[in-house]
Amino acid sequence: MPPLAFYGGFEFAANRITEEYKLPRNTRNSVKHALTAASIYSALRASSIDKTSAEGIVLALGFFNEKLETYIKVGHRDSLGEQCKDLHNNWAGIVAAEWRLTQAERKSLPSIIAGLAETGTLMLRASEVPLQVAPQNADARTWFDGRKPAISKQVVGALDNTPSP
DSSP states (O other), X not given: OXXXXXXXXXXXHHHHHHHHTTOOGGGHHXXXXXXXXXXXXXXHHHTTOOHHHHXXXXXXXXXXXXHHHHHHSTTSOOOHHHHHHHHHXXXXXXXXXXXXXXXXXXXXXXXXXXXXXXXXXXXXXXXXXXXXXXXXTOOHHHHHHHHHHHHHHHHHHHHHTOOOO
């Protein structure tokens, strides 16, 4: 599958979700990252790939995407905060997809991701990233590795306490 078709599909889906669930337009990028990670993770788990391997594959793709963007976006590269925001939302998607597997009643991934956007669980802006918790001169991966448990707790808490949108 050509990369443009791959990314374009998730871009289209994120647009559809923001419109269908009447989410603000500024949620689209965050929804796209969470939905992409959740969808790939779900497909891997459905293919009998274990949880740890599926997480590793999806995270590797997310890190690769962020690294690739630093070379493609010449002149307007993502800031550290933007990279961290995207990784936060990728992990939120993975956690949401795994949570979904534990539920007797399986809500759709779009409704789950929309719910995370509505509750403020997804990060919408780079300015929301608490960079003061990252070591000085840290990269996005270092920040992310330190924040994974907190993000997981936030996502599961939101999912356990949020009705379907």
